[in-house]
Amino acid sequence: MLKSIPQHANATNPRGLLHQFVRQLSGKKSNIEAMQHASPTVFPDKRGKAKSLKQTLSSGTKENPVRAKAGEHSLDIGDEKSGSLGYEVFSGKLALDKKIRSTYNDEQDGSGTGNSHSIDAKLTSKALIWGSHVLPVEDVISVSYNPCFRHFTIHAYPVRRRLYGLSCFLKPQRFQKDFRFLASSPEEAMKWVQSFADQQCYINCLHHPVMSRKNQVPGVVASEPLYDLPYIKCKSPPRVLVILNPRSGHGRSSKVFHNKVEPIFKLAGFKMEVVKTKYAGHARELTSSVDFSTCPDGIVCVGGDGIVNEVLNGLLNRDNQKEAISVPIGIIPAGSDNSLVWTTLGIRDPISAAMAIIKGGLTATDVFAVEWIQTGAIHFGTTVSYFGFLSDVLELSEKYQKRFGPLRYFVAGFLKFLCLPKYSFELEYLPISKEIANSEEKVLEDKGKICMSDFYSDVMCRSRKEGIPRVSSLSSIDSIMSPSRMPDGDMETTGSTAASSESSDYVRGIDPKLKRLSSGKSNLVAEPDEVLHPQPHLSVNSNWPRTRSKSRTDKTWTSLIATNDSRCSKTATSLYDKEDISSTASDPGPVWESEPRWDTGPKWDAEPNWDPENPIELPGRSNDIELGTKKERVPSLEDKWVVKRGQFLGVLVCNHSCKTVQSLSSQVVAPNAIHDDNSLDLLLVGGSGRLRLLLFLICLQFGRHISLPYVDYVKVKSVKIKPGISTHNGCGIDGELLRVKGQVICSLLPDQCRLIGRPACHRF
Numbered sequence: 001m002l003k004s005i006p007q008h009a010n011a012t013n014p015r016g017l018l019h020q021f022v023r024q025l026s027g028k029k030s031n032i033e034a035m036q037h038a039s040p041t042v043f044p045d046k047r048g049k050a051k052s053l054k055q056t057l058s059s060g061t062k063e064n065p066v067r068a069k070a071g072e073h074s075l076d077i078g079d080e081k082s083g084s085l086g087y088e089v090f091s092g093k094l095a096l097d098k099k100i101r102s103t104y105n106d107e108q109d110g111s112g113t114g115n116s117h118s119i120d121a122k123l124t125s126k127a128l129i130w131g132s133h134v135l136p137v138e139d140v141i142s143v144s145y146n147p148c149f150r151h152f153t154i155h156a157y158p159v160r161r162r163l164y165g166l167s168c169f170l171k172p173q174r175f176q177k178d179f180r181f182l183a184s185s186p187e188e189a190m191k192w193v194q195s196f197a198d199q200q201c202y203i204n205c206l207h208h209p210v211m212s213r214k215n216q217v218p219g220v221v222a223s224e225p226l227y228d229l230p231y232i233k234c235k236s237p238p239r240v241l242v243i244l245n246p247r248s249g250h251g252r253s254s255k256v257f258h259n260k261v262e263p264i265f266k267l268a269g270f271k272m273e274v275v276k277t278k279y280a281g282h283a284r285e286l287t288s289s290v291d292f293s294t295c296p297d298g299i300v301c302v303g304g305d306g307i308v309n310e311v312l313n314g315l316l317n318r319d320n321q322k323e324a325i326s327v328p329i330g331i332i333p334a335g336s337d338n339s340l341v342w343t344t345l346g347i348r349d350p351i352s353a354a355m356a357i358i359k360g361g362l363t364a365t366d367v368f369a370v371e372w373i374q375t376g377a378i379h380f381g382t383t384v385s386y387f388g389f390l391s392d393v394l395e396l397s398e399k400y401q402k403r404f405g406p407l408r409y410f411v412a413g414f415l416k417f418l419c420l421p422k423y424s425f426e427l428e429y430l431p432i433s434k435e436i437a438n439s440e441e442k443v444l445e446d447k448g449k450i451c452m453s454d455f456y457s458d459v460m461c462r463s464r465k466e467g468i469p470r471v472s473s474l475s476s477i478d479s480i481m482s483p484s485r486m487p488d489g490d491m492e493t494t495g496s497t498a499a500s501s502e503s504s505d506y507v508r509g510i511d512p513k514l515k516r517l518s519s520g521k522s523n524l525v526a527e528p529d530e531v532l533h534p535q536p537h538l539s540v541n542s543n544w545p546r547t548r549s550k551s552r553t554d555k556t557w558t559s560l561i562a563t564n565d566s567r568c569s570k571t572a573t574s575l576y577d578k579e580d581i582s583s584t585a586s587d588p589g590p591v592w593e594s595e596p597r598w599d600t601g602p603k604w605d606a607e608p609n610w611d612p613e614n615p616i617e618l619p620g621r622s623n624d625i626e627l628g629t630k631k632e633r634v635p636s637l638e639d640k641w642v643v644k645r646g647q648f649l650g651v652l653v654c655n656h657s658c659k660t661v662q663s664l665s666s667q668v669v670a671p672n673a674i675h676d677d678n679s680l681d682l683l684l685v686g687g688s689g690r691l692r693l694l695l696f697l698i699c700l701q702f703g704r705h706i707s708l709p710y711v712d713y714v715k716v717k718s719v720k721i722k723p724g725i726s727t728h729n730g731c732g733i734d735g736e737l738l739r740v741k742g743q744v745i746c747s748l749l750p751d752q753c754r755l756i757g758r759p760a761c762h763r764f
């Protein structure tokens with residue numbers, strides 16, 4: 001049985017961090033509302049579109065997918081003509097075979113699985129349909145198949161539907177269910193299996209009994225078939241590194257992984273190395289040194305946003321960053337809060353996350369870099385960085401971690417609220433004007449995704465020079481004001497182009513004029529993998545979806561299948577061209593697939609389709625980076641920095657809308673933020689005092705906080721933040737607490753993180 005991960009306040013997302021705290025301040029919510037909180041929709045965006053399919057399922061397939069009635073021969077799927085069930089892939093006669101060990105209690109649906117009568121069945125691009133029953137392809141993990149036999153087994157995780165009265169209150173849950181089918185002939189069975197392989201389902205070819213016996217004979221080469229077996233092409237089993245934070249989710253993450261996720265990965269043929277972190281910072285160390293050839297298909301994080309942040313920072317601080325940033329990151333939500341995967345992919349339970357990972361596809365998301373201007377140190381994040389009250393709560397909560405466990409955020413928040421200090425900041429931010437936003441959008445639409453190579457190279461070069469004073473990048477705000485001159489009263493706001501005359505290179509880097517275009521726009525990249533079963537001595541190139549970089553044109557992905565046993569299949573191996581970063585400074589950076597190749601149907605010749613004839617133009621400035629010289633920037637009239645100083649209860653720089661698992665989907669911190677819109681959303685809660693804070697927190701619960709008169713909400717390219725002298729210098733980045741010394745600048749690296757899986761709207 002599925003058990004929900006305990007949800008409590010979280011540190012990653014400021015809303016989550018304050019969730020319980022505010023709840024108890026503002027009184028208990030109604031039971032119904034609380035139940036709605038606990039009633040997530042795994043694929044919320046598809047509700048409307050999936051309606052017809054799900055209505056069709058109401059006859060019982062999804063909740064009781066094996067309720068096949070003897071003698072049922074009709075395909076009476078009402079919505080078939082509407083296209084909601086996709087195009088037909090294969091059809092024939094199938095019978096459910098009762099000789100199967102199922103985790104599902106057959107008596108539960110009252111039908112039993114015994115049915116020797118063949119019925120008309122067909123596989124479409126979206127579902128397997130037999131009789132009046134529909135099993136969505138999306139729910140299928142893999143197919144086990146014995147060559148030359150009539151039967152094959154479909155391993156699926158369908159959704160268990162609740163009774164109508166309960167469905168509003170309880171989470172939809174998936175459960176493992178195997179369907180064993182008998183085809184009319186072995187050839188027919190193989191066609192069915194191949195059809196599933198064509199739909200990107202992993203095929204687990206079991207030992208042929210004859211082959212098995214032969215294997216026991218000494219001197220017989222295992223990969224040599226006795227006779228010409230037909231072979232099945234399917235995607236190769238991915239190899240991933242799983243990094244599990246055993247402390248996440250109050251110590252339940254291991255159980256979540258081993259009980260719920262690992263079985264799915266195993267069914268999907270994953271080759272995994274599972275590493276449990278031993279201390280904070282371990283994941284970062286691991287990913288900063290891991291050999292990517294051991295996990296060519298990505299790194300899967302099991303835990304909260306904190307562990308994802310560690311992995312990201314480990315990757316982005318490597319010498320071979322270009323290679324590192326192309327490593328896809330999978331997230332299994334098993335922590336206190338997983339705002340990134342919930343907001344970006346619409347996933348908040350481990351089983352759905354595991355299924356999204358095995359289905360593949362990539363979603364690019366922006367990364368922001370917080371740079372300590374005086375030292376050049378950089379910490380990366382994907383969700384939010386926050387200053388002021390929230391960072392104080394985060395800091396205080398760490399003291400109560402052992403004593404109060406999940407309640408620590410409430411305790412810390414309450415104590416901080418009672419003795420609320422004043423927070424003053426100097427801020428500069430570069431808003432995205434409507435014109436710029438529109439023109440950027442147009443450029444994106446017209447010519448594909450922007451390549452940010454010079455910006456990226458610049459950031460990376462400097463991140464490696466951590467500790468080197470960077471006086472030249474100090475903000476001109478220093479010359480405009482000093483902390484001693486900063487009044488403790490109301491905020492002062494000025495619009496300044498002068499302030500930008502020495503703006504950060506980050507800002508310069510994301511200037512649309514300096515961006516170059518790459519070949520594609522879509523942030524979804526996918527390529528089919530393939531494995532051939534069981535034909536020996538066949539070699540195909542395969543890989544999981546990855547982002548390409550020009551420097552990898554000589555990268556090869558090979559997959560050699562020697563036997564008809566998938567366990568003997570060699571997984572794709574990647575030969576990375578290890579390169580010194582100095583040689584990559586002039587590299588154009590990652591090039592995006594223009595189309596999700598996963599969607600384009602199976603391509604068995606999966607050789608990466610590099611396009612050397614369409615090289616990316618390189619900026620001249622990268623040479624400067626290589627030479628270690630700094631290029632002066634001509635002030636642009638477009639760059640109208642806004643300068644603010646004064647008291648702020650909070651400063652939040654959001655990369656996405658920051659939904660929390662606990663919240664209703666409409667309740668978000670930054671309602672206009674999108675994870676890949678090349679901009680950051682700045683939320684300023686001005687002033688000081690408990691009353692203001694309380695009002696803000698209450699309004700946040702109802703999604704009305706933006707309309708408060710002392711709250712500013714603006715889309716920006718970059719923000720410089722400097723705490724006042726007497727202000728606490730804590731800074732939360734994705735729930736990690738850091739200290740601000742002097743000024744920090746928060747800027748964007750567009751699309752630099754690749755999450756494994758697709759957003760809900762792309763999954764069907």
Ligand SMILES: Nc1ncnc2c1ncn2[C@@H]1O[C@H](COP(=O)(O)OP(=O)(O)OP(=O)(O)O)[C@@H](O)[C@H]1O
Pocket residue numbers: 010011012245246247248249250277278279280281282302303304305306307308310334335336337735736
């Ligand atoms: N073995 C470990 N022991 C202690 N801390 C760890 C360990 N592994 C990772 N950490 C740290 O735990 C922190 C929280 O991790 P994560 O976000 O994955 O879980 P979480 O349940 O969401 O945590 P929290 O509720 O504290 O935010 C991370 O900052 C990470 O550095």
